[in-house]
Amino acid sequence: MIDILNLDYGELENFVVKELKAPKFRTKQIWQWLWQKGVCDFDEMTNLAKKLRDELKNKAVLTHPQVDVVQTSKDGTIKLLLRLADGALVETVLIPMESRYTQCLSTQVGCAMGCTFCNTGLMGFERNMTMSEILGQVLAGRKYLQDNNLNPLKNLVFMGMGEPLLNLDNLIKSLKTLNNPEGLSFVPRRITVSSVGFIKPLEILGETGLTLPAISLHAPTQELREKIMPKAAKTHIDDLLAAMDKFPLKPRERVTYEYLLLGGVNDSIEHARQLVRILGHRKCKVNLIAYNPGDRPLYEAPAREKVLAFEKYLWDKKITATIRRSMGQDIKAACGQLKADRLDS
Numbered sequence: 001m002i003d004i005l006n007l008d009y010g011e012l013e014n015f016v017v018k019e020l021k022a023p024k025f026r027t028k029q030i031w032q033w034l035w036q037k038g039v040c041d042f043d044e045m046t047n048l049a050k051k052l053r054d055e056l057k058n059k060a061v062l063t064h065p066q067v068d069v070v071q072t073s074k075d076g077t078i079k080l081l082l083r084l085a086d087g088a089l090v091e092t093v094l095i096p097m098e099s100r101y102t103q104c105l106s107t108q109v110g111c112a113m114g115c116t117f118c119n120t121g122l123m124g125f126e127r128n129m130t131m132s133e134i135l136g137q138v139l140a141g142r143k144y145l146q147d148n149n150l151n152p153l154k155n156l157v158f159m160g161m162g163e164p165l166l167n168l169d170n171l172i173k174s175l176k177t178l179n180n181p182e183g184l185s186f187v188p189r190r191i192t193v194s195s196v197g198f199i200k201p202l203e204i205l206g207e208t209g210l211t212l213p214a215i216s217l218h219a220p221t222q223e224l225r226e227k228i229m230p231k232a233a234k235t236h237i238d239d240l241l242a243a244m245d246k247f248p249l250k251p252r253e254r255v256t257y258e259y260l261l262l263g264g265v266n267d268s269i270e271h272a273r274q275l276v277r278i279l280g281h282r283k284c285k286v287n288l289i290a291y292n293p294g295d296r297p298l299y300e301a302p303a304r305e306k307v308l309a310f311e312k313y314l315w316d317k318k319i320t321a322t323i324r325r326s327m328g329q330d331i332k333a334a335c336g337q338l339k340a341d342r343l344d345s
């Protein structure tokens with residue numbers, strides 16, 4: 001049995017023609033049912049003949065992730081705990097932004113990178129998610145918003161559980177499917193992929209032209225990066241920055257470097273000065289995030305005045321910097337807090 005949501009458009013066309021022995025034009029109809037309308041059952045594909053629907057049922061499965069737990073934060077952030085077909089649990093987060101929502105997506109069950117500030121890292125790595133599972137989060141998130149008469153889903157960020165570039169094939173397949181105008185229709189500027197950065201996968205991603213990743217830098221020197229994200233730092237900071245210098249940019253695009261401020265670790269003006277030293281001459285901007293300690297802190301939160309002083313220092317040195325507003329802390333939906341542990345949620 002084939003997982004139909006795991007087929008890209010070309011693969012679906014092959015399946016329609018070769019396995020279902022149906023005319024090619026059925027591909028578009030099935031694709032629209034799957035991705036535009038988000039049906040959960042082949043019988044809902046009412047413009048297909050019953051014979052074709054039966055044929056689909058015999059040869060394919062159509063499974064959406066099951067929403068196990070929904071938690072809503074006092075700031076309106078919604079966290080969905082999703083159960084995948086094999087029972088694995090992942091989390092996805094819907095973040096309210098004015099008249100729309102942004103969804104934070106996971107790409108792996110757990111994560112192998114073990115960044116010292118991240119709860120997902122503590123889980124260890126279980127497995128990669130398929131395209132069906134990655135985009136199943138979008139189908140589940142969009143449906144939840146529609147069913148509850150909430151604002152529409154407009155933006156996606158790959159910043160949930162897992163390191164997207166370590167699941168590159170499924171990431172690329174997912175990005176292509178997201179772009180399809182007959183399906184979910186998310187244009188690249190509405191999608192952000194966040195990565196700690198690996199040279200070869202960055203090169204491959206650059207060649208696809210599908211997205212400009214945001215790089216989780218989090219330290220201004222190789223030495224400090226090795227301390228707080230030891231596995232990611234196996235890619236030397238100089239090589240990582242050089243790889244991003246070569247990344248193909250569209251006019252007016254700039255690389256985003258994410259910098260998580262950890263209290264007393266990387267949040268001083270000296271660190272800001274070191275950051276300017278490596279980024280000052282580069283076409284980039286910096287996204288500052290204040291660490292969320294939660295109830296089992298791995299680090300201390302940075303003092304508010306230090307965050308503001310850090311931002312100001314970057315602006316004074318002509319680096320565009322923004323402080324990302326942290327959402328959903330009370331339901332552990334904020335950056336670095338996703339864990340998919342039902343008992344712990």
Ligand code: SF4
Pocket residue numbers: 111112113114115118119120121122160161162163196336
């Ligand atoms: Fe993995 Fe990202 Fe967490 Fe690092 S920050 S452990 S790469 S999920």
